Amino acid sequence: MTDSYVSSRAGDLSPNSNGSALNGSSPSLSNNLHSITPIIRKKLMGYVGFANLPNQVHRKSVRKGFQFTVMVVGESGLGKSTLVNTLFNTTLYPPKEPPAPNDERPQTVAIQSISADIEENGVRLRLTVVDTPGFGDFVNNDDSWKPITENIEARFDSYLEQENRVNRQKVVDNRVHACLYFIQPTGHALKPLDIEFMRRLHTKVNLIPVIAKADTLTDDEVAEFKARILADIAYHNIQIFQAPTYENEDEETITETEEIASKIPFAVVGSDQVVVLPNGRHVRGRSYPWGVIEVDNEEHCDFVKLRQMLVRTYMEELREYTNDVLYENWRTEKLLSMGVAQDSSVFKEINPALRMQEERVLHEAKLAKMEAEMKMVFQQKVQEKESKLKQSEEELYARHREMKESLEKQRLDLEEKKRKIENGRPLTPEKGTQQKTRKGFLRP
Numbered sequence: 401m402t403d404s405y406v407s408s409r410a411g412d413l414s415p416n417s418n419g420s421a422l423n424g425s426s427p428s429l430s431n432n433l434h435s436i437t438p439i440i441r442k443k444l445m446g447y448v449g450f451a452n453l454p455n456q457v458h459r460k461s462v463r464k465g466f467q468f469t470v471m472v473v474g475e476s477g478l479g480k481s482t483l484v485n486t487l488f489n490t491t492l493y494p495p496k497e498p499p500a501p502n503d504e505r506p507q508t509v510a511i512q513s514i515s516a517d518i519e520e521n522g523v524r525l526r527l528t529v530v531d532t533p534g535f536g537d538f539v540n541n542d543d544s545w546k547p548i549t550e551n552i553e554a555r556f557d558s559y560l561e562q563e564n565r566v567n568r569q570k571v572v573d574n575r576v577h578a579c580l581y582f583i584q585p586t587g588h589a590l591k592p593l594d595i596e597f598m599r600r601l602h603t604k605v606n607l608i609p610v611i612a613k614a615d616t617l618t619d620d621e622v623a624e625f626k627a628r629i630l631a632d633i634a635y636h637n638i639q640i641f642q643a644p645t646y647e648n649e650d651e652e653t654i655t656e657t658e659e660i661a662s663k664i665p666f667a668v669v670g671s672d673q674v675v676v677l678p679n680g681r682h683v684r685g686r687s688y689p690w691g692v693i694e695v696d697n698e699e700h701c702d703f704v705k706l707r708q709m710l711v712r713t714y715m716e717e718l719r720e721y722t723n724d725v726l727y728e729n730w731r732t733e734k735l736l737s738m739g740v741a742q743d744s745s746v747f748k749e750i751n752p753a754l755r756m757q758e759e760r761v762l763h764e765a766k767l768a769k770m771e772a773e774m775k776m777v778f779q780q781k782v783q784e785k786e787s788k789l790k791q792s793e794e795e796l797y798a799r800h801r802e803m804k805e806s807l808e809k810q811r812l813d814l815e816e817k818k819r820k821i822e823n824g825r826p827l828t829p830e831k832g833t834q835q836k837t838r839k840g841f842l843r844p
């Protein structure tokens with residue numbers, strides 16, 4: 401015996417555990433069909449095999465690989481490239497040369513993306529990092545967010561176009577699944593540019609705010625800065641990505657989620673350099689005259705929690721939220737603005753019992769209509785027959801009358817003749833006159 405359960409609906413046309421079955425002759429049952437159909441849990445009698453479904457999904461996903469696109473936004477020099485390299489433990493961004501004084505500076509925000517296929521324990525990840533050099537670097541940064549929004553929407557557009565293709569075998573998901581927004585470690589509060597950017601983008605992308613170069617602030621400064629940033633975010637109704645919590649989750653997961661949430665905005669330190677500690681331990685970190693700050697040490701910064709949220713625990717949630725909420729909202733708005741309306745009846749939940757009832761009513765109405773039509777035709781035919789019969793009856797009466805009249809006339813004639821014979825009178829006086837004429841003088 402296994403602990404697994406299957407559930408069946410009382411509305412199904414199968415006997416349920418109470419031994420009752422759906423049959424049309426039970427009026428009380430047909431009335432109840434409209435009410436709630438409770439889920440009945442049943443114990444399996446043996447191993448069926450659907451417990452293996454998660455493994456099937458796992459195998460398929462591993463074979464297909466994953467696509468993940470992360471965007472990094474922040475002023476120049478805040479450590480974006482270093483953090484991406486640290487996060488994915490690869491030199492996605494090669495070391496940069498600092499710009500020379502006579503180098504021409506770009507006039508607009510550029511969008512650059514780098515992709516790399518990385519593999520870990522046989523799982524392939526196509527990682528794309530979208531960089532936004534130039535953001536916040538100008539004297540006037542009013543429209544710095546515009547090219548970024550346009551880029552995010554262009555990626556949605558491309559996905560929508562692929563979805564609308566006849567052949568959707570190879571849909572490439574280039575949508576931005578997460579946006580790391582680098583906040584300058586000023587220790588004050590969010591700058592107007594930060595607020596403007598987040599306000600404009602929070603409905604289009606999963607925002608993950610990070611305090612860049614957190615090693616430049618003390619622990620107290622970080623705590624105060626975080627509180628002010630969160631207050632600003634709440635005040636401006638900005639939605640940042642929050643790790644989701646589900647019902648029936650185990651305590652460990654709940655604690656992990658809470659811990660991650662408590663660290664937002666993540667105070668991070670990036671470094672792809674390995675430093676040797678006095679005790680001989682090799683760590684990724686930054687070495688200062690007064691000590692070493694370790695990237696992977698949770699007591700030194702929030703890098704581990706950020707990686708947990710972005711990669712280890714919630715990468716799939718980020719992808720799902722992008723698809724199910726952000727992209728879906730954008731798509732709905734776009735199609736509505738193009739005049740495409742949704743037929744809501746398409747998504748009407750169908751209750752099979754209600755559906756059967758509706759069909760029965762329709763069928764009965766159809767039968768009643770057919771019966772009425774047949775009655776009408778029958779009455780018409782009867783009327784026609786009746787009028788024909790009436791007509792022939794009248795004709796017969798007329799003939800009968802005629803015959804009767806002619807017989808009566810014949811009878812009267814005969815009686816007249818009889819009377820004449822009885823009276824001894826010649827039947828035809830004209831004849832007698834003619835004979836006389838014949839015997840005497842016959843006229844020519």
Ligand SMILES: Nc1nc2c(ncn2[C@@H]2O[C@H](COP(=O)(O)OP(=O)(O)OP(=O)(O)O)[C@@H](O)[C@H]2O)c(=O)[nH]1
Binds near residue numbers: 613
């Ligand atoms: N103190 C400190 N310095 C850092 C940190 N991360 C990166 N740096 C340094 O900051 C400088 C700029 O780092 P990058 O990663 O190139 O910064 P970026 O934001 O990618 O710069 P752009 O490409 O110009 O936008 C480098 O010298 C890094 O070594 C950090 O967490 N703390």
